[in-house]
Amino acid sequence: MTTVxxxxxxxPIDALLSVPDGHGPWPGVVVVHDAIGYGPDNxxxxxxxxxxxxxxxxxQCTGAVGVVGFCMGGQFALVMAPKGFGASAPxxxxxxxRHLSETLDGACPIVASxxxxxxxxxxxxxxxxxxVDEKGxxxxxxxxxxxxxxxxxxxxxxPLIRITGFGxxxxxxxxxxxxxxxxxxxxxxx
Numbered sequence: 001m002t003t004v005x006x007x008x009x010x011x012p013i014d015a016l017l018s019v020p021d022g023h024g025p026w027p028g029v030v031v032v033h034d035a036i037g038y039g040p041d042n043x044x045x046x047x048x049x050x051x052x053x054x055x056x057x058x059x060q061c062t063g064a065v066g067v068v069g070f071c072m073g074g075q076f077a078l079v080m081a082p083k084g085f086g087a088s089a090p091x092x093x094x095x096x097x098r099h100l101s102e103t104l105d106g107a108c109p110i111v112a113s114x115x116x117x118x119x120x121x122x123x124x125x126x127x128x129x130x131x132v133d134e135k136g137x138x139x140x141x142x143x144x145x146x147x148x149x150x151x152x153x154x155x156x157x158x159p160l161i162r163i164t165g166f167g168x169x170x171x172x173x174x175x176x177x178x179x180x181x182x183x184x185x186x187x188x189x190x
Contacts, residue, residue: 018050024060027188032073041153052181064188081107087187089180091152094121100131109138111183113176115147119165144172
C-alpha cells in the first residue's frame with residue numbers, strides 16, 4: 001500500500017493506493033472515508049478492497065469504477081452515484097442527502113448497509129428504498145439489527161462509543177462486505 005497524491009481543482013490530496021496481488025486489469029474502487037479519517041482503519045479498508053480484487057483508477061484498472069463510503073463518505077457515495085460510477089456502496093451514509101430524489105437522478109446501482117441501532121440513521125433505509133424503487137434504480141439495501149453507526153469501522157474507544165449506538169460489529173461487517181463485493185463483481189464486470 002502506498003500514499004499517492006491525486007490532483008484536484010483545489011490542489012493535491014493524499015490518497016491510499018492498494019493494488020491486488022497478481023496481474024490486472026481489475027475494476028477500480030474509490031473509497032471515501034468517514035468524518036474522522038482514522039488512519040489505521042483507512043489502511044485496513046483499502047487492504048480489504050484490494051484483497052477482493054479492486055484497485056483505484058490507474059493503468060491496471062479496467063475502466064469500471066465503483067465508489068464506497070462510510071458515514072459522511074457514505075453520503076458522498078450517494079451524491080456521486082449519478083456521476084459516472086458503475087456502482088455505489090454507502091455504509092450508513094446518514095443523514096441522507098436532503099434532496100435525495102433529485103440527488104439520485106441517473107444513479108448507478110446502489111448496495112447500501114445500515115445498522116438498526118444507528119441513532120443518526122433512523123428512517124434512512126426506508127427513505128432510500130422508497131426513492132430507488134420510485135426511480136427504478138437497481139439496489140440492495142440491508143439493515144443489520146444488532147449493528148449501530150460505524151459498524152464497519154474499527155475506531156478507537158469502542159466500549160465508550162458502543163454506548164452511543166456506534167461501534168464495530170464483526171458479523172455485520174463481514175456480511176456487508178460480502179454483499180458489496182458480489183454486487184461490485186456483477187456491476188463492475190468488464
